[in-house]
């Protein structure tokens with residue numbers, strides 16, 4: 345727990361720099377002023393005649409001597425004026441301090457947010473394969489919000505500690521003996537209540553776990569809403585939701601019970617201690633009433649500070665799991681960084697991020713992509729998804745990868761794109777092994793169109809400009825024409841400015857894929873990889889895509905994961921995969937006429953299905 349706090353305090357200092365020390369200095373001023381303001385009550389009370397400063401044993405004779413030179417009225421006006429000036433100044437400083445605290449907190453949390461987001465997004469693809477995406481959403485929203493709240497509490501706690509130290513100092517000056525007694529009682533209570541702080545941490549752990557559960561659950565439910573509705577699974581999901589909501593409620597109440605419990609103990613003990621003090625002072629020690637008033641004054645200033653420190657400690661402990669989660673995720677992502685040189689450094693990310701991410705010169709594929717004895721299995725899986733795969737993909741030609749579902753087509757593509765690395769074997773680009781250093785250059789030369797194409801919830805224009813912010817209107821229409829999307833985009837209510845995605849126009853799977861194809865082409869890729877949609881394209885669209893690919897042949901290296909073998913009639917090369925192995929490769933004509941080969945069987949099967 346302490347190491348966690350120390351880590352974040354160090355980070356806070358690194359992020360905010362000297363402003364943090366100014367903040368601490370401000371706190372000291374404020375507490376001094378507050379303390380002086382409050383303890384000025386003593387001379388004021390003595391003026392009113394409630395008690396004699398001398399009788400309290402205070403070292404204030406110089407003050408009373410000095411004041412004695414003024415008339416009684418001037419004394420009162422002077423003291424009250426100083427009182428108002430000090431407390432107003434303190435209020436003004438307090439305001440500045442609050443604003444500075446917010447600045448520090450926001451700067452820190454913004455940095456942490458950017459750092460975490462950057463670290464996640466720069467991680468390797470294999471990292472994402474092992475993680476639930478909703479965990480990232482959860483950490484970037486809920487847990488970071490808790491960290492932000494926790495940071496605020498830490499700053500408050502630092503203020504509280506400084507205030508308390510100064511108050512103790514001032515109180516010591518007024519009466520060392522009394523202060524020491526109050527202080528010892530405070531410390532005693534702190535040790536008695538230590539286990540409450542540990543319990544707060546346990547409740548905080550549960551909070552993190554529950555909110556992660558909640559987040560994952562709702563993300564999954566809304567992703568699968570169509571299945572839920574069509575299979576009438578609403579009730580079971582509502583049941584789950586109600587259960588988790590009740591657990592969250594219980595968790596929050598538990599913390600409130602704990603926190604209010606320690607507050608109660610503090611208050612009750614405060615009443616008991618002060619009553620005991622008064623009794624002892626009056627009956628046993630016969631302390632004069634003026635000193636008694638001073639006891640109450642000191643006690644009433646110090647005790648609430650102890651209470652708030654205890655309460656703050658409990659809150660911070662309950663937030664610590666959020667700090668731990670963020671730190672753990674950052675550590676994991678740093679280990680899974682795509683390229684060791686790509687930075688997650690805060691200062692670097694604050695600079696021109698755009699340039700830092702894209703300074704890469706794309707590669708130009710000239711001869712071929714060769715897979716040599718490539719073997720791969722997913723982490724945690726005992727079975728190989730690809731075993732000893734050797735295949736050749738000629739540059740500027742069209743290569744089709746075919747095979748049944750689960751044969752390993754997507755895995756092979758991921759390896760070729762360098763998204764995952766082979767367990768053994770090599771991928772050669774123009775005869776050169778695909779090393780980490782070239783990875784981004786290689787990937788930036790690839791245009792990839794996935795089976796389930798992704799478009800952002802914004803206009804078509806913005807979606808296209810993602811890959812080339814300077815693309816002209818003409819270039820965009822050319823790309824749309826090429827992917828046979830131009831006709832349907834023209835018919836949309838606002839053409840290129842039509843909003844698409846969740847709350848915009850709903851496009852069909854085929855239309856989405858063609859738009860993503862247009863986007864990929866705007867990038868002018870050296871290699872185009874198309875994971876053909878299994879069902880999204882009707883025969884007319886399929887024909888359009890086929891024509892488009894034909895037009896590209898000879899200029900761009902095309903790799904198609906083909907589910908419909910009719911699209912690849914003109915492929916220069918076909919690679920047939922089965923259970924992670926290459927069982928055939930060659931030209932379309934050659935393989936389709938091989939009567940015993942798997943490819944001709946697949947062709948016959950599809951022809952049979954189509955013919956029915």
Ligand SMILES: Nc1ncnc2c1ncn2[C@@H]1O[C@H](COP(=O)(O)OP(=O)(O)OP(=O)(O)O)[C@@H](O)[C@H]1O
Pocket residue numbers: 473722723725729747748749750751752753754755756
């Ligand atoms: N993330 C993963 N973790 C573990 N195993 C996986 C993962 N992704 C795929 N696999 C396994 O690897 C094998 C190859 O999968 P892959 O997705 O490459 O096949 P595919 O030919 O592309 O299938 P489809 O045509 O259905 O997309 C399958 O047995 C699959 O279960």
